[in-house]
Amino acid sequence: MTSEFDLGALLAERGAERYELHTKYLNPQLPRMLHTIGFDKVYERAEGAHFFDADGNDYLDMLAGFGVMGLGRHHPVVRKALHDVLDLDLADLTRFDCQPLPGLLAERLLTHSPHLDRVFFGNSGTEAVETALKFARYATGRPRVLYCEHAFHGLTTGSLSVNGESGFRDGFAPLLPDTAVALGDLDALARELRKGDVAALIVEPIQGKGVHEAPPGYLRAAQELLRQHKALLIADEVQTGLGRTGDFYAYQHEDGVEPDLVCVAKALSGGYVPVGATLGKDWIFKKVYSSMDRVLVHSASFGANAQAMACGLAVLSVMENEQIVAGVRTTGELLKSRLTELIDTYELLSDVRGRGLMIGIEFGKPSSLKLRGRWAMLQAARKGLFAQMVVVPLLQRHRILTQVSGDHLEVIKLIPPLVFGEADVDRFIEGFAAVMDDAHSGGGLMWDFGKTLIKQAVANR
Ligand SMILES: Cc1ncc(COP(=O)(O)O)c(C=O)c1O
Incomplete structure (x- = not known):
């Protein structure tokens, strides 16, 4: 039976206009912010704790749509x-x-x-x-x-x-x-x-x-x-x-x-x-x-x-x-303990807290002279920029979606779908450790990006 309204055809025809449509008719600051931090992706499909773009690359979701995707997507x-x-x-x-x-x-x-x-x-x-x-x-x-x-x-x-x-x-x-x-x-x-x-x-x-x-x-x-x-x-x-x-x-x-x-x-x-x-x-x-x-x-x-x-x-x-609550305890403890172990390795990592699959990662003032100046510069421009500096490469380089846990906070919040598994924990830890290695090297792309954020923060005052 043919239908007068064909949703698939509409999306095939006009889906590519998504960012322009949003800019024109909806909250214009969302696409603006997404373009600024390079989060303006086109996700085509999703399943469980993962999204996929048009090239079939998979992204790990640590946000669960602000928590609505408890069981992951399309259970x-x-x-x-x-x-x-x-x-x-x-x-x-x-x-x-x-x-x-x-x-x-x-x-x-x-x-x-x-x-x-x-x-x-x-x-x-x-x-x-x-x-x-x-x-x-x-x-x-x-x-x-x-x-x-x-x-x-x-x-x-x-x-x-x-x-x-x-x-x-x-x-x-x-x-x-x-x-x-x-x-x-x-x-x-x-x-x-x-x-x-x-x-x-x-x-x-x-x-x-x-x-x-x-x-x-x-x-x-x-x-x-x-x-x-x-x-x-x-x-x-x-x-x-x-x-x-x-x-x-x-x-x-x-x-x-x-x-x-x-x-x-x-x-x-x-x-x-x-x-x-x-x-x-x-x-x-x-x-x-x-x-x-x-x-x-x-x-x-x-x-x-x-x-x-x-x-x-x-x-x-x-x-x-599926005994979801018991699973959350096991995976949550694994994620939290693997993150807690990293506190000794990374001086910029100051606290890991939360329960189950609601984990906060807090960054704080580093002890070494090399990093202290850079940290102070970021803090002077706007509190929360370092956490933003971590969230961005996590997505850009490791295809892991996370969020800063509120304005002016040096805290990242992890609330993945509850069906998040051990392999997902490994992937997050690997990506996070790579970003932290980069940050602790004191140079490179990440701190360059920090400078861009500082400029924006100052311009927005
Ligand atoms: C604790 C808490 N209460 C209430 C709300 C509001 O829920 P909604 O966005 O569905 O209105 C939220 C949303 O993030 C929340 O985290």
Whole structure:
């Protein structure tokens, strides 16, 4: 059968215009930035933890689409579930019936957090956070939400109110009433709670920015304080959830932590259909949805759609059948220990941290005279340039995609797909060591590139 609309033909005809189209119609700074650092590649195909360009070269993905590709790209089980749900011709989104898939996904998701009872499905991480903020405020009757310095919870206005970086917030005020406390500072938390107007503390058990873990014991102690003051604990597991850190949820690393609300998104999508979920206690949901009049008081037109639910169910099934969480622990420990061994070899490498397959590599001031001058020059121009100097050759010369973990940070964050294997670890270590050898030689292309970055940083001031 011929079709009026042929996606393959459209891509074959106009796919090559991708960068110009983006420059003309979308955020123009993205192609500009990609051209500047030489990341303006054309990837044709992807599978698991790898992309391929038109010449068949393979690239190792250490970014997983900012974490959405938990199971890697095009996992056959998830892909089949998506095909199946389309072929079933379901009467989805009638909105005045109860579909089976949302209930089944909620049931399955809740088995991983048995102290929670109900789920709200939205369409993204930020929406899962917005839901948690609204539910916490309504359930407690209080306005203020506490969050941690450097936190990232999404970029819609409510989530932005609990963002710990001025770079994201500036110019968008006024936001919701909120207050930042340092991750790990229980005194500051107690001080704020005593004011009596706090609905909740929202926290990433491992912060995405800089890959900072909540200090041991902090989450449990914070939970105690919150309970004493009748405020709620919200765990934002949008990035850390679904196995990323070697536990199903990162808060489970520590016994006795039972958040009142948990936000998930990213990897639950299988990399195919956007989804967000806010898990919570029965009493919170019963309070928000307290009468038939309030049935739609919080809802989303696309929430719980069949495609998203099918992908979510397939993802959770694969996670169990392929023992993904156990695999993450093994591969994550291997990656972290191989990187940690390099600290003694490279004076510019100062720390390796994180859990599971969420690893931060921090660079710091070198000890030798030879490198100190160069490092100081970069730092004076802009903090974070050295990490950028590592990320660029990793892609250019070794075809490994990584990211700097936030502005003005000398930290690279590794969040590869969870199906990342031992051979991938070898490949990363080899590429990373080659880049670090180059950096420590003190000359060569890499520091020339550093000079280019300095010029740009100075020009952008
Ligand atoms: C911890 C955390 N929360 C929320 C979000 C926002 O998710 P989304 O981009 O799907 O809105 C992110 C995204 O990176 C995140 O890392």
